[in-house]
Amino acid sequence: MFEAYEADGFFDEMFAGNGEVRSHYRALLSRFSAFPPEDFEARRASCDQHFLRQGVTFNVYHDDRGTERIFPFDPVPRVIPADEWDHLEAGLTQRIIALNLFLHDIYHEQHILRDGIIPRFYIEEAKHYRPEFRGMKVPKDIYIHICGSDLIRGGDGTYYVLEDNGRCPSGASYLLENRNALKRAFPSLFESLGVRSVDAYPRELLEMLHHVSPHREGEPVCVLLTPGCYNSAYFEHCYLAREMGIEIVEGRDLVVMDDFVYMRTTKGLVRVDVIYRRIDDDFLDPTVFRKDSVLGVPGIMRAYQAGNVALANAVGTGVADDKVIYYFVPKIIEYYLGQDPILPNVPTYLASEESDRKYILENLKDLVVKAANESGGYGMLMGPSASSEEIAKFKDKIIEDPRNFIAQPVVSLSRSPTWCEGNMEGRHIDLRPYIIYGNDVKIVPGGLTRVALRKGSLVVNSSQGGGSKDTWVLK
Amino acid sequence: MLSRVANSLYWMVRYIERADNLARLIEVNGQLLLDHERLDSERLRAFWKPIILSTGDETLFSDLYSEAGSAEVIRFLTDDRKNPSSIVSSIAQARENARMVRDQLSEELWEELNSLYLFINSRDGELLLSADPTRYYETIRRATFTFHGIAAASIARNEAWEFMDLGRHLERADKTTRFLDITSFLPEEEVPANGTATFHWTAILRSCGALGAFRASHQGEPDPDSVVDFLIFSREFPRSVRFCVDRIDRNLHRISGAPRGTYSNDAERVAGRLLSELSYGSTEEVLESGLHQFLDQTQEKFNSIGEELFRTYVLLQDANNARPPIPAANMSAVVAWQMAQQQQ
Numbered sequence: 001m002f003e004a005y006e007a008d009g010f011f012d013e014m015f016a017g018n019g020e021v022r023s024h025y026r027a028l029l030s031r032f033s034a035f036p037p038e039d040f041e042a043r044r045a046s047c048d049q050h051f052l053r054q055g056v057t058f059n060v061y062h063d064d065r066g067t068e069r070i071f072p073f074d075p076v077p078r079v080i081p082a083d084e085w086d087h088l089e090a091g092l093t094q095r096i097i098a099l100n101l102f103l104h105d106i107y108h109e110q111h112i113l114r115d116g117i118i119p120r121f122y123i124e125e126a127k128h129y130r131p132e133f134r135g136m137k138v139p140k141d142i143y144i145h146i147c148g149s150d151l152i153r154g155g156d157g158t159y160y161v162l163e164d165n166g167r168c169p170s171g172a173s174y175l176l177e178n179r180n181a182l183k184r185a186f187p188s189l190f191e192s193l194g195v196r197s198v199d200a201y202p203r204e205l206l207e208m209l210h211h212v213s214p215h216r217e218g219e220p221v222c223v224l225l226t227p228g229c230y231n232s233a234y235f236e237h238c239y240l241a242r243e244m245g246i247e248i249v250e251g252r253d254l255v256v257m258d259d260f261v262y263m264r265t266t267k268g269l270v271r272v273d274v275i276y277r278r279i280d281d282d283f284l285d286p287t288v289f290r291k292d293s294v295l296g297v298p299g300i301m302r303a304y305q306a307g308n309v310a311l312a313n314a315v316g317t318g319v320a321d322d323k324v325i326y327y328f329v330p331k332i333i334e335y336y337l338g339q340d341p342i343l344p345n346v347p348t349y350l351a352s353e354e355s356d357r358k359y360i361l362e363n364l365k366d367l368v369v370k371a372a373n374e375s376g377g378y379g380m381l382m383g384p385s386a387s388s389e390e391i392a393k394f395k396d397k398i399i400e401d402p403r404n405f406i407a408q409p410v411v412s413l414s415r416s417p418t419w420c421e422g423n424m425e426g427r428h429i430d431l432r433p434y435i436i437y438g439n440d441v442k443i444v445p446g447g448l449t450r451v452a453l454r455k456g457s458l459v460v461n462s463s464q465g466g467g468s469k470d471t472w473v474l475k
Numbered sequence: 476m477l478s479r480v481a482n483s484l485y486w487m488v489r490y491i492e493r494a495d496n497l498a499r500l501i502e503v504n505g506q507l508l509l510d511h512e513r514l515d516s517e518r519l520r521a522f523w524k525p526i527i528l529s530t531g532d533e534t535l536f537s538d539l540y541s542e543a544g545s546a547e548v549i550r551f552l553t554d555d556r557k558n559p560s561s562i563v564s565s566i567a568q569a570r571e572n573a574r575m576v577r578d579q580l581s582e583e584l585w586e587e588l589n590s591l592y593l594f595i596n597s598r599d600g601e602l603l604l605s606a607d608p609t610r611y612y613e614t615i616r617r618a619t620f621t622f623h624g625i626a627a628a629s630i631a632r633n634e635a636w637e638f639m640d641l642g643r644h645l646e647r648a649d650k651t652t653r654f655l656d657i658t659s660f661l662p663e664e665e666v667p668a669n670g671t672a673t674f675h676w677t678a679i680l681r682s683c684g685a686l687g688a689f690r691a692s693h694q695g696e697p698d699p700d701s702v703v704d705f706l707i708f709s710r711e712f713p714r715s716v717r718f719c720v721d722r723i724d725r726n727l728h729r730i731s732g733a734p735r736g737t738y739s740n741d742a743e744r745v746a747g748r749l750l751s752e753l754s755y756g757s758t759e760e761v762l763e764s765g766l767h768q769f770l771d772q773t774q775e776k777f778n779s780i781g782e783e784l785f786r787t788y789v790l791l792q793d794a795n796n797a798r799p800p801i802p803a804a805n806m807s808a809v810v811a812w813q814m815a816q817q818q819q
Contacts (some may be wrong), residue, residue, distance in 0.1 A: 053575070054582070054590045061814050076646035148819065154567050229575050230810045233818035242578035253479050264478045266634060266730070266788045279816050294805075321819070375819040 001033060001040065004418065005424045011157045011364065011414040012426060024081040024474055025195050031186075032076070037422055042187040044419055055081045058462055059232045068235075071174055073181055074466030075420045078429060078449040085445060085473045088134055088151065088159060091343030092433060093441045094333060096147050097373065099164065099320050101336040103143035105318060107134050117335050119124050119327050121185040123353075125403055126325065127453050128167070128281065128318020129375045132288075133295055136305055138314045139212040145312035146205070146276075148433040151343070151447075153414035160411065161345045162305060162327070162430065165375065166313060166321040171448040172201055172317045172470055173236040176243070178448075194475040205276075208438030209244075212272040212310040220273040222246045223263060225254075227279045227295050232463075251279075256299030260305040269392075276416035281315050322374045323406045324350060340375075346411055351402040360398065360407040364391045367407040370396070382458070384410055385464045396427035412459055416469065418451055428452045430460050431471065446471035476634050478789045480579055482534070483572040484635055485642035485784075486605040489493045490569035491588070494562045495619035496682075500654065501552050502612040503681045507674065508545060516544060523548040528587075529547030529653045532560055532769065556603065560617060562705075563595050579631035585623065591618040634730060641726040641784070647779045648719035650707055652770040654682045656697070659767035678704045684716045703766065704758040716773065717753040723780065730788070742783035749776050 007015035014025045032040075048070060051057070057068035080088075105112050106123055107130075113120045123129055148169025150162040163194065179198050213220035226237040228250050241248035243357060248312050253263050253270065262269035277284065283293045285301040303309045319325060327348045327431075328342040349356040360367060364383050371379030381394045398405045415426035433447035449469040450460035460466040487754040502524060520543045527548060528535050539545045539557055554563040577585055594600045596612070604611040623643070630636045658675060679785040680686045683706060692709075694699045709715035724735065724746045733739035738747055761769045 050594065053586050053590050055577075059814075168816070168818050170818035213496055225818040228809070228813040229571070230818050231818065232814070234574070236818075238574075238577040247477055248578050249477065250479065253477050264791050266476050266478055268791070277819065281814060283812065290809075293517050294809060295816070375817055392528040394555065427762075 001037060001424050002029065004357060005417060005426070007415075007426060010412055010426065011063070011153055011155050013153075013414055013416040013429070018175045022066040024079050027058055028077070029078060031189055031193075040075070040419065041422060044073075046270065047073050047075060047185050050181060051177070054061065054177075055235065056129050056174070057235055059230060059234060060281055060463075061232065071100050071462050073178060074427075074451055074453075074467050074469045075182065075185055076181060076419055076424070077470040077472045078416050078419050078431075078475065080446070080473050087342070088433065089443050091150060091159075091161075091341070092147075093338065094337065094342050094442055095161065095164070095329065096435050096437050096441055097148065098142060098333040098336050099147070099166065100141070100143050102332045103314075103320055105336075107136065107143075107316065112332070112335055115335070117331055118325075122328075122403075123273065123319065124326055126319045126322045128316065128322060130160055130281065130316035130319075134303075134315050137307070139214065139307070139310040142212060142437055143314040143317050144320065145212065145314075145437050147437070149396060149435065150431050152346070152411055153431075153435065159343055159415070161329070161343050162411075163323065163406065164321045164328055165432075166317045167280065167434075168233075168313075169434065170233045170278075171238040171432055171450075171468075172205075172444075173450040174209050175434070175444070175446065176201060178468060178470040181194040192219060195472045196475055198444050198446055200442075201444045202240060204245040204436050204438075204442045204444070207441070208244070208272045208436050209246075209276055209310075209312060211438040212312060214307055214310060216273070220380055221271060222261075222274040222276065223249045223254075223272050225251070225275050225279055227283070231278075234276065234437075240276075246276075251294065251296045254297040254300070256297060258300070258304050259303045259308055261300060261303045261309045262295065272309060274313050281318065284311075284315065288421070307418045319375070322347075323370050323465070324352070325405065346408045349407045352396050356407075357398070357402055360399075360405075361395055364395065364407075366409065368410055369394055369405055369407045372404045372406065376404075378454070378463075382410070399441045410458070413452075413460075416449070416468075417453065420453070420455075423454070426456075428458050428460065429469070446472035476638075478791060481634065481638045482785065482789045483576045484579065484686050485638045487569050487572035487576070487731040488639045488642035489587075489646040490565040490572065491619050491622055492643050493560065493650070494565040494569070495616055496550055496558075496647070497565065498615040498619075500682045501549055501683060503678050504608065505545070505549065505608065507678050508676070516542075519544050521662045524662075524768075525657045525739075526662045527551070530560065531653075531741050532558065549608075554601075566592055566595055575800055578679045579635055581625065584625045584629055587618065587622050587625055591615070591622075594618075623710075637726045637730045641723055641730075643721040644722040644726070644779055645781060647714055648723070648776060650718050651683055651714050651716055652773050652777075653718070654771045655706055656767060657705065659770070673697060679706070685714060688704040688712050699762065700758055702721050703761060707761065708753065708756070708758065719752045720746060727780075727784075738798075740783060740787040742780050742787060744778050745776055745783060749773070749780075755811075759772060 003007045007019065014022060016022055036187055051070040051073065057070050059353055060069050100249050113123060144166040148165040148171065151159050151160050153159055176198060209222040210220050223246055224237055224241040226234060226248055237248055247263065249263055252410055255262050255264060261272045263272055279295055282289045284296045285298060286293050286296055287298045289300045304311055330345055331337055333339060333341045349360050350359055351357045367383045369381040383389060406428055413428040416429045417424050418427040429449050431447050431449050433443055436442040449471045452458055452460045453467045454465055503602045509534045527533050535558060536551055540551060550559055552561055555561045556564055558564060570588055572586050573585060626639060650709065657679060661675065680689050680697055680702060685706065688707050689697065693705065700761055705712060707716045710717060712718060727746055728735045731755060733740045733743060738744040745746065
């Protein structure tokens, strides 16, 4: 199956430059080579069928009929050797600890601003900064409880952090379902290859929720707060709630009385201690944020401020995943931990710095420009493939609101063998590990590997035609 | 259990039961039509009109269709998405409710319902409906039976089960009364002077899946007395009104914990009273005072059981600042907000 595979021109996960298979892929190669292509294709198709029947889907907006789609699954796993994973784990742990110290500081004394490490206006003008919560104590001083940092691998195989998703990172359910799908399709693969299990994620997530619960007698009552069944990630919300054995609730299921949060059950009101919220700050509480929204819970912020309920992630964490603040994360790590960052950032230019801006405007066609607070592949300019009108339009946007933009050189993400309509071809991938910060830092071995299924594309987002793979971390 | 979850489980099962009943109704009457000699369009209308009238959707039907022939009626009841009570709409709504409480369902149960939903929305489904309607309706009926079977085998007998079982029997009782009511709307010329019109009563029994059970307990041809007696008062047949109301009463008391024969909320009061009427009533009384009137009043009682149930367990009026449900007119804004929530 790999006879015609081309591994040239990019860092290939499976094959070294000389065409040799990398040692951690050797066992997989020999197993897969034994499959006739038709058999392989049949197993892939049966994975799709399984996902469809099970409703392992995400909602597609602006689509009149069939509003759900499966996240295309590629049956060729991505393999990460143990030493490489240890390095990633150390780097991600360092990062989440620093980010949480940073958030605590920003919402309290603001040493980092006084010491001039980050210019004050970057924080104060961050869209998701919540100055009204300055001085507020959050349970166990944890702000980002669940982080999904995106990692990519450049031409020389170095891992870079592309961004930190610290508000409502999604995709963990697909990571778990991908493993189930691959086990079903290739049951014999797992026997001897020494792949580390990912099953612990829901348990570790629940342990973390328990850890941040306000202290009281008995088992804490945890719930997952969803915007509702029309949200793109609704499948995931249900999935995680079920795996953890907690209720999935909508805003209308909760009421606040005397600064305590209750859920409405057939037996009356039941007190809630911890909320894993998958709705944005702006919609959490119509008495504090957006008045017109019915998604949230009136009064929930008062209960939160009174320390009667814990929210994961905390309110105001969005300031840390502002792409402008991302630029400062290596400095944040040095400032709070006195360490060198283990995982580097992608080189980044800030449009609000004059010299950077000049460089950006002159080199747009070689850069990727990103809006500070967008996700899902929106608000982006891919310079090399953009038309001159698009470039001109972005130029205007940058000049008009420089604070809102960063630019990065195009990193040619590493490629991984991917099954493309009967052939094995290289496709660009990234990696999103899920980091849980509770009593200590837990990272499920692996993560969600997303793959740009279109030939040559560097965009891996599900909303932009990306798919995903199972991710193996070897023992 | 969350109030909203109870509500969704209840509706999920009601819609499944509705699809099953409709599939049988259409199938039976379609078959019946084949036994007739050629009908002109006048007679065709006369044949289908009672069926539309019995479902209570005549206004919507006449808004959507100018003709009332077999094709239109079958389309309206089967796969017209503009009819919220069509088979296809019912399955879609069952599945929508299931999606909201997916975490409460067994994997198999969800998968069965989701597969049915995918089938009715697929090209295969469309083709089967036009090429072999009998198999199409059979597929739907089998899938709903499978659904109930999986539910029975995989749902713990807790509150969730009681709400589901309640929804199933309330819908079923309602449909039995509606199928019986078809005879009230039959045009004069369809009812022979001697009043037997056996084939109509047979069709009703078959629509309720009751022909075999009826034959086992009644000798002779079906007539109004025996069919009413069987479909309303039978203590044993699972689609008779009495059987269903007995289950509803039991479900309600299991949910509240109040002993049967007493009541702790209005749903229990209405159900208990209806059950005793059915326990001590007779076919003669019903036919004397008028079958249609009796069925109509019974349907109203089903409605009020449903409403009181909602008031007691979902709205929770005693919760100080409980919020009322969102008015339908604002739903599109809610959908837009739900979509706007960024999942990174």
